Amino acid sequence: MTQSYEVFLGCAIPNRFNNYEASMRLIAKELDIELIDFEGASCCGTVVLKSIDEDSWLALSGRNIALAESRGHDIVTPCNGCFGSLKDTDHVLHDSEEHRARVNQALNEIGLEYTGTTKVRHFVEVLYELKDVIRDKIVNPLDGLRIAFHPGCHLLRPSNVAGFDDPELPRKVDELLELTGAKSIPWNLKLRCCGSPLLIASEDVATQIIKEKNASAIESGANCIVTNCPACHTQFDVQVLGLKDENEQSLELPALFVTQVLGAAMDLDREMLGFELNRVSLDPVKEILGL
Amino acid sequence: MMTESWGQFKTFEGKKFEALDPEFTKEVSTLIGGQDLTACFQCAKCSAGCPVSDKVNIQIHEVMRMLVFGFKDVLDTDMIWLCTTCYTCQERCPQGIDITDILFGLKNMAFRAGKAPSGYLSARQGLYDTGRLYPPTEWEREDLELDPVPEFNIDDTKKLLDKMGLMKLEDDTQ
Ligand code: SF4
Numbered sequence: 001m002t003q004s005y006e007v008f009l010g011c012a013i014p015n016r017f018n019n020y021e022a023s024m025r026l027i028a029k030e031l032d033i034e035l036i037d038f039e040g041a042s043c044c045g046t047v048v049l050k051s052i053d054e055d056s057w058l059a060l061s062g063r064n065i066a067l068a069e070s071r072g073h074d075i076v077t078p079c080n081g082c083f084g085s086l087k088d089t090d091h092v093l094h095d096s097e098e099h100r101a102r103v104n105q106a107l108n109e110i111g112l113e114y115t116g117t118t119k120v121r122h123f124v125e126v127l128y129e130l131k132d133v134i135r136d137k138i139v140n141p142l143d144g145l146r147i148a149f150h151p152g153c154h155l156l157r158p159s160n161v162a163g164f165d166d167p168e169l170p171r172k173v174d175e176l177l178e179l180t181g182a183k184s185i186p187w188n189l190k191l192r193c194c195g196s197p198l199l200i201a202s203e204d205v206a207t208q209i210i211k212e213k214n215a216s217a218i219e220s221g222a223n224c225i226v227t228n229c230p231a232c233h234t235q236f237d238v239q240v241l242g243l244k245d246e247n248e249q250s251l252e253l254p255a256l257f258v259t260q261v262l263g264a265a266m267d268l269d270r271e272m273l274g275f276e277l278n279r280v281s282l283d284p285v286k287e288i289l290g291l
Numbered sequence: 292m293m294t295e296s297w298g299q300f301k302t303f304e305g306k307k308f309e310a311l312d313p314e315f316t317k318e319v320s321t322l323i324g325g326q327d328l329t330a331c332f333q334c335a336k337c338s339a340g341c342p343v344s345d346k347v348n349i350q351i352h353e354v355m356r357m358l359v360f361g362f363k364d365v366l367d368t369d370m371i372w373l374c375t376t377c378y379t380c381q382e383r384c385p386q387g388i389d390i391t392d393i394l395f396g397l398k399n400m401a402f403r404a405g406k407a408p409s410g411y412l413s414a415r416q417g418l419y420d421t422g423r424l425y426p427p428t429e430w431e432r433e434d435l436e437l438d439p440v441p442e443f444n445i446d447d448t449k450k451l452l453d454k455m456g457l458m459k460l461e462d463d464t465q
């Protein structure tokens with residue numbers, strides 16, 4: 001039952017979270033998911049280009065989809081930003097003849113066409129479908145891991161575009177995480193944006209938001225944050241470094257990728273899961289993860 | 292202190308609402324997601340769940356009111372660029388208004404009018420020149436036995452972005 005996808009990494013993962021890619025590839029191999037290199041991918045455009053010029057964003061993002069389409073493949077991405085951008089593009093180009101015509105006119109000049117046959121999926125969507133297979137592969141239960149899971153915005157919303165989980169009460173990735181014996185605990189600001197898209201307009205406001213987020217996670221009794229997105233992870237594992245609350249208490253909390261948690265529970269090679277590259281100290285959860 | 296080119300509309304106090312522009316409301320209604328704009332009945336549910344409501348001068352439901360009134364100063368509110376694009380408001384609006392998508396269109400308008408945070412200008416240049424927002428970190432990839440990120444044809448994306456006029460957006464404004 002091999003599944004096969006072109007893997008769309010985007011810019012942020014190869015830039016600063018090679019541990020996410022490495023752990024994703026390890027899990028994929030374990031689960032017999034074929035990941036084909038995405039030849040010729042550019043940036044997905046993300047909310048940055050969409051904010052500057054929607055036509056350019058549709059063209060750049062549409063080109064990526066059209067490339068996979070020309071090779072007859074579906075796309076999988078482990079990044080919420082890329083997922084949101086590609087899905088949203090697909091949604092607009094599917095619904096609006098006017099936009100589709102304009103984008104295709106530009107794409108034709110570089111020998112491509114968007115027709116909308118290629119599916120775009122997030123890696124956690126694919127994992128969720130393989131829940132039962134994953135359950136059978138858990139050999140190293142992560143008892144004691146109390147996870148504040150951060151789904152991120154574009155995995156869920158707008159729900160008519162993302163089409164993955166309940167936008168107000170998501171549970172699918174939590175279910176996956178709990179297969180490991182870990183607990184996904186409720187926390188007040190779970191659905192709140194991490195603030196990462198604001199790093200380009202105002203690092204100050206982005207910092208205020210990540211402080212609120214981590215304070216909420218810490219208050220809930222979590223001993224780690226888990227994400228499925230490199231943009232969110234930038235806030236939780238990079239921007240958070242050195243931040244303190246008003247009582248001078250550190251706001252850092254170990255930040256893991258969903259694939260690293262699953263990989264540790266499957267007892268895969270810790271070194272290849274890339275834990276060395278996590279920035280916030282993993283000391284509080286080291287033993288549970290077997291590091 | 293340097294004055295920012297964006298977010299200069301900070302309060303409604305002392306503002307006169309006479310020069311309202313129905314054409315502007317119409318223009319925004321034709322943006323992606325703008326079709327239901329005038330259905331806004333000002334319940335402020337959008338602002339209630341917005342992560343930056345307590346951090347902006349003008350909140351999202353006020354932006355919506357300005358749009359319905361055709362109040363073009365909306366392009367100078369900080370809400371436009373401090374919207375994180377989280378889609379919480381759009382998901383919850385009882386009138387089904389595509390609020391976040393409308394904000395993207397407003398960002399486009401503000402950008403063309405030279406009212407954007409400087410980070411967006413350098414991001415545009417980088418995207419045009421390299422086709423990416425950030426370059427790969429090769430040494431880390433080697434340590435984890437990851438193959439190099441596949442190359443791509445930068446001429447193609449430049450051709451595409453030239454065709455869309457990405458580097459000449461500001462010329463559109465009269
Ligand atoms: S939630 Fe919708 S109807 Fe209510 S104020 Fe906001 S935009 Fe208007």
Ligand code: SF4
Binds near residue numbers: 341342375380391
């Ligand atoms: S999408 Fe923007 S305006 Fe809407 S709730 Fe999120 S930050 Fe606020």
